[in-house]
Structures are given as C-alpha cells and as structure tokens.
Amino acid sequence: DSGVTQTPKHLITATGQRVTLRCSPRSGDLSVYWYQQSLDQGLQFLIQYYNGEERAKGNILERFSAQQFPDLHSELNLSSLELGDSALYFCASSVASGGGETQYFGPGTRLLVL
Amino acid sequence: GENVEQHPSTLSVQEGDSAVIKCTYSDSASNYFPWYKQELGKRPQLIIDIRSNVGEKKDQRIAVTLNKTAKHFSLHITETQPEDSAVYFCAATANTGNQFYFGTGTSLTVIP
Numbered sequence: 001d002s003g004v005t006q007t008p009k010h011l012i013t014a015t016g017q018r019v020t021l022r023c024s025p026r027s028g029d030l031s032v033y034w035y036q037q038s039l040d041q042g043l044q045f046l047i048q049y050y051n052g053e054e055r056a057k058g059n060i061l062e063r064f065s066a067q068q069f070p071d072l073h074s075e076l077n078l079s080s081l082e083l084g085d086s087a088l089y090f091c092a093s094s095v096a097s098g099g100g101e102t103q104y105f106g107p108g109t110r111l112l113v114l
Numbered sequence: 115g116e117n118v119e120q121h122p123s124t125l126s127v128q129e130g131d132s133a134v135i136k137c138t139y140s141d142s143a144s145n146y147f148p149w150y151k152q153e154l155g156k157r158p159q160l161i162i163d164i165r166s167n168v169g170e171k172k173d174q175r176i177a178v179t180l181n182k183t184a185k186h187f188s189l190h191i192t193e194t195q196p197e198d199s200a201v202y203f204c205a206a207t208a209n210t211g212n213q214f215y216f217g218t219g220t221s222l223t224v225i226p
Contacts, residue, residue, distance in 0.1 A: 042203065043203065056213045108157055
C-alpha cells in the first residue's frame with residue numbers, strides 16, 4: 001500500500017457524461033500528478049498540482065480539468081466523455097514539486113465509457 | 115522536452131535466467147531515473163531508482179546501471195522468478211522539472 005488513495009475504483013458511464021475522480025496523497029506529500037493509461041499503453045502524464053497550484057501540464061484534453069484543494073486532495077474532472085476516454089486513471093504523489101522526487105502511485109480508477 | 119525510449123517492448127526468459135531492459139533519454143539535465151513494476155490491473159510500484167551521481171545501484175536480485183555520457187540506463191534482474199512477470203517502466207526527470215517522462219514499458223514473462 002503506497003498510502004495514496006483513489007476513489008472510485010471503478011466507474012461505468014455513458015458518452016457525453018461528466019465524471020469526477022478523487023485522489024488523496026500520502027500524508028505529507030504536497031504534489032499530486034494525474035496519469036492516463038489506456039489498454040496496453042504506457043503512462044501518459046496529464047497534469048501536476050503542488051500545494052494547490054497547477055505546476056505542469058502534459059497531454060491533457062480541454063475536456064479534462066483538475067484542481068487541488070486546501071486539504072491537498074485532488075480531483076480530476078472529465079467531461080463530454082468519449083469512448084476513447086476509457087482507461088485507467090492513476091494519481092501519484094510526492095513530497096515536493098521538483099522532478100527528482102519519488103512518485104508513489106494510487107490504485108487507480110478504471111473508467112469505462114459505453 | 116525529454117524523450118525516453120525503452121527496449122525491448124516484450125521479453126521472455128526462462129526461470130533462473132537474467133533479464134535486461136534498457137532505456138535511453140535525451141535531456142542531459144535529467145538526473146533521477148526510477149523503475150516501476152506494474153502487474154496486470156494494478157498500480158505501478160517503484161522497485162529501484164538511481165540518481166545521476168551514482169553509476170550503479172543494487173537491491174538483492176535487481177540492479178540499475180546508469181551511463182550519463184551515453185544517456186542510457188538499464189534494469190537488470192537476475193535469477194528471475196515467475197512472480198517477476200509484469201510490465202516494467204523506466205522514467206527520467208530533472209530536479210528543475212516537474213514532469214516524469216516514462217518509457218513505453220517492457221512486458222516481461224518468466225517461463226517456469
């Protein structure tokens with residue numbers, strides 16, 4: 001157990017809908033990262049937050065957005081869902097913002113868009 | 115930005131043999147190189163990492179080597195066991211950056 005929690009574990013929804021994925025970082029970690037992993041694909045970096053502020057953006061679609069709250073948990077919002085958005089979504093956390101910090105991954109949320 | 119390439123994409127070895135996975139990176143500023151193991155449907159788990167001030171690091175059957183001049187690093191697993199079967203990802207990042215750059219993964223199968 002990495003100490004990073006994600007809810008829900010599974011999510012099934014329909015095209016066009018909106019969902020929210022939640023992540024709680026390890027105690028003491030200030031950075032949260034979001035990744036998308038499609039079937040048989042690698043980890044695609046979406047976005048990073050540090051202590052409530054956006055720090056880095058990767059290949060995140062405009063239909064997706066995220067935020068980090070004062071208690072440091074983070075939410076990833078996916079809207080106007082398409083079939084291709086079906087994937088495993090991981091969040092990871094690290095102590096600081098610098099790239100040299102070890103990232104610890106949560107168990108992931110499996111999203112299925114029908 | 116950084117570009118990390120990982121080879122091979124699939125690897126099958128007999129139980130007890132060694133496995134080697136190689137990654138190259140492009141950004142000379144990268145100075146932290148973790149390796150993650152991901153079992154089917156589970157989270158990536160850090161198995162070993164190395165920083166640029168070290169050329170080699172070992173943890174029991176797992177070792178990582180780094181060649182900064184050539185910009186490549188490798189994962190070595192000795193005496194492989196069936197439970198080593200998983201997908202392995204390398205990554206590179208720099209202290210000054212905020213993003214991890216992951217390789218595309220190597221699916222390792224250890225045949226009993």
